[in-house]
Amino acid sequence: MTGAMTGVSDIAASVRDGRQTAVDVTSTSLDRIRAHDSSINAFTAVVAERALATAARVDDLVRMGRDPGPLAGVCFAVKNLFDVEGLTTLAGSRIDAALPPAIRDATLVARLESSGAVLVGALNMDEYAFGFSTQNSHYGPTRNPHDLSRIAGGSSGGSAAAVAAGLVPMSLGSDTNGSIRVPAALCGVFGLKPTYGRLSRAGTRLFAASFDHVGPFARSVADIAAVYDALQGPDPSDPACAGRPVEPVVPMLVQGTDGLRIALATGYFAGGGHPEVFAATEKAASALNVVLRVNLPEPALARAAAMIITASEGGELHLPDLKTQAASFDPMTRPLFLSGAVVPAAWYVRAQRFRRWYCRELEALFREVDVILAPTTPYPAFPIGQRMMEVDGRQLPAAGHLGVFTQPLSFAGLPVLAAPVAGSSALPLGIQIAAAPWREDLVLRVAAAAEAAGVLAPSPMRF
Amino acid sequence: MTDPSTPAVDLQHYIERTAAAIGLSIAPEDMPAVAGIFANLARVAGPLMEFPLPADAEPSPVFVGGGTRR
Numbered sequence: 001m002t003g004a005m006t007g008v009s010d011i012a013a014s015v016r017d018g019r020q021t022a023v024d025v026t027s028t029s030l031d032r033i034r035a036h037d038s039s040i041n042a043f044t045a046v047v048a049e050r051a052l053a054t055a056a057r058v059d060d061l062v063r064m065g066r067d068p069g070p071l072a073g074v075c076f077a078v079k080n081l082f083d084v085e086g087l088t089t090l091a092g093s094r095i096d097a098a099l100p101p102a103i104r105d106a107t108l109v110a111r112l113e114s115s116g117a118v119l120v121g122a123l124n125m126d127e128y129a130f131g132f133s134t135q136n137s138h139y140g141p142t143r144n145p146h147d148l149s150r151i152a153g154g155s156s157g158g159s160a161a162a163v164a165a166g167l168v169p170m171s172l173g174s175d176t177n178g179s180i181r182v183p184a185a186l187c188g189v190f191g192l193k194p195t196y197g198r199l200s201r202a203g204t205r206l207f208a209a210s211f212d213h214v215g216p217f218a219r220s221v222a223d224i225a226a227v228y229d230a231l232q233g234p235d236p237s238d239p240a241c242a243g244r245p246v247e248p249v250v251p252m253l254v255q256g257t258d259g260l261r262i263a264l265a266t267g268y269f270a271g272g273g274h275p276e277v278f279a280a281t282e283k284a285a286s287a288l289n290v291v292l293r294v295n296l297p298e299p300a301l302a303r304a305a306a307m308i309i310t311a312s313e314g315g316e317l318h319l320p321d322l323k324t325q326a327a328s329f330d331p332m333t334r335p336l337f338l339s340g341a342v343v344p345a346a347w348y349v350r351a352q353r354f355r356r357w358y359c360r361e362l363e364a365l366f367r368e369v370d371v372i373l374a375p376t377t378p379y380p381a382f383p384i385g386q387r388m389m390e391v392d393g394r395q396l397p398a399a400g401h402l403g404v405f406t407q408p409l410s411f412a413g414l415p416v417l418a419a420p421v422a423g424s425s426a427l428p429l430g431i432q433i434a435a436a437p438w439r440e441d442l443v444l445r446v447a448a449a450a451e452a453a454g455v456l457a458p459s460p461m462r463f
Numbered sequence: 464m465t466d467p468s469t470p471a472v473d474l475q476h477y478i479e480r481t482a483a484a485i486g487l488s489i490a491p492e493d494m495p496a497v498a499g500i501f502a503n504l505a506r507v508a509g510p511l512m513e514f515p516l517p518a519d520a521e522p523s524p525v526f527v528g529g530g531t532r533r
Contacts, residue, residue, distance in 0.1 A: 304511050311504060342481040353516050354514065
């Protein structure tokens with residue numbers, strides 16, 4: 001191991017009270033990236049000069065006795081669909097590599113740095129975020145730090161792998177149908193998809209705007225809560241950002257689960273995957289003394305509608321390039337975008353109308369329960385290059401089926417934490433913890449209680 | 464337009480005609496994968512189109528006034 005990397009809260013505390021400098025912390029992170037990323041392929045760019053300059057400014061504030069911010073000296077990296085001043089925003093594509101560099105940072109990059117954090121680089125992803133595996137044909141696959149022959153999940157695969165390998169203690173990704181939660185589960189870290197409209201997407205490359213969310217990855221509940229708090233706040237530059245005030249969750253983590261009605265999703269969420277997934281979910285539910293069971297309303301139709309809206313919005317967004325340079329798309333995503341471009345309007349509008357019905361039904365469900373637990377993925381990480389997966393005797397697309405449990409939750413914009421189940425199997429597995437819109441506090445309170453009970457824990461670092 | 468969620472419809476014909484209508488050309492070597500993915504969308508669209516939705520299940524956006532953003 002090259003220089004131990006600790007968590008967000010520990011690093012910030014030690015930099016703030018002068019036990020170590022932000023420059024030393026940043027140098028350690030850069031050393032680890034140099035030593036290990038060639039085998040993981042999480043990073044597509046490292047901004048060492050910028051990082052060391054940012055860290056030096058943090059150290060100056062500490063020396064002057066001024067507040068360096070709650071995330072002082074904490075290194076982070078972002079999925080390469082976030083704008084980083086001076087870097088071209090690739091969004092996993094070769095086409096966008098021809099664009100000029102970004103002239104300013106995305107809102108969330110700027111917010112983290114204004115909180116004292118230090119950006120060290122940009123991270124690999126599926127092209128234009130259309131995928132669940134980060135098997136990117138242009139920039140190579142991101143490898144799972146727990147088994148380098150396997151996928152990291154996607155589309156924010158670099159964001160999850162970089163945290164799982166301890167190259168950075170936190171990162172940012174995006175989630176349209178599960179692209180934060182799937183890689184978090186397969187890499188054994190925490191990934192938070194907040195309520196749709198909670199965090200600003202300004203300065204990010206959109207994919208399917210009806211569902212595009214952004215959020216953080218980290219290795220503990222306290223860490224991801226601290227990062228999330230620093231990211232919150234209205235932003236007029238993102239028309240979907242709801243304009244809600246900052247509602248800090250860190251102070252809420254100690255409140256426990258007393259009085260909360262926690263239910264395990266059953267029916268649709270208890271099949272369509274491998275047995276170890278459901279065993280891990282049951283184990284987590286049992287440790288929290290969860291006895292309630294709930295059936296979500298028509299989750300298969302919710303997934304279908306999510307697929308149609310995603311394909312259609314993605315296909316239309318990229319239609320100009322599909323017309324003029326289709327051959328430059330990743331062969332993994334080109335047929336997805338092409339088929340999306342010809343989706344009939346009747347399907348699309350029906351899917352959006354169904355979304356309204358579904359959200360109303362969930363609103364009623366959340367009058368009966370406060371928090372819902374569900375598996376994150378239907379199986380653990382599979383070998384890179386594997387095309388099909390057997391599930392219940394059927395051969396299904398291995399990557400495409402990874403979203404079977406995440407899509408019905410993001411379809412309604414719910415806040416969901418993907419959390420790693422401690423010691424669930426040889427490869428990491430995760431559960432989803434979901435609540436009603438805007439109740440990230442409940443999600444993280446339950447996660448904190450489960451973590452304290454030893455049920456949730458990041459998979460041990462192998463680097 | 465014929466509803467392509469109807470199983471009897473020739474999906475490749477629909478894809479080619481719709482692509483032409485929006486000025487999109489799909490390379491022959493891409494067509495099998497595109498048709499396969501579209502067929503899956505058609506498969507899942509079928510039950511969605513048949514699901515009874517109330518008339519007030521509408522997708523209109525919500526506009527919030529009162530200066531919450533600026």
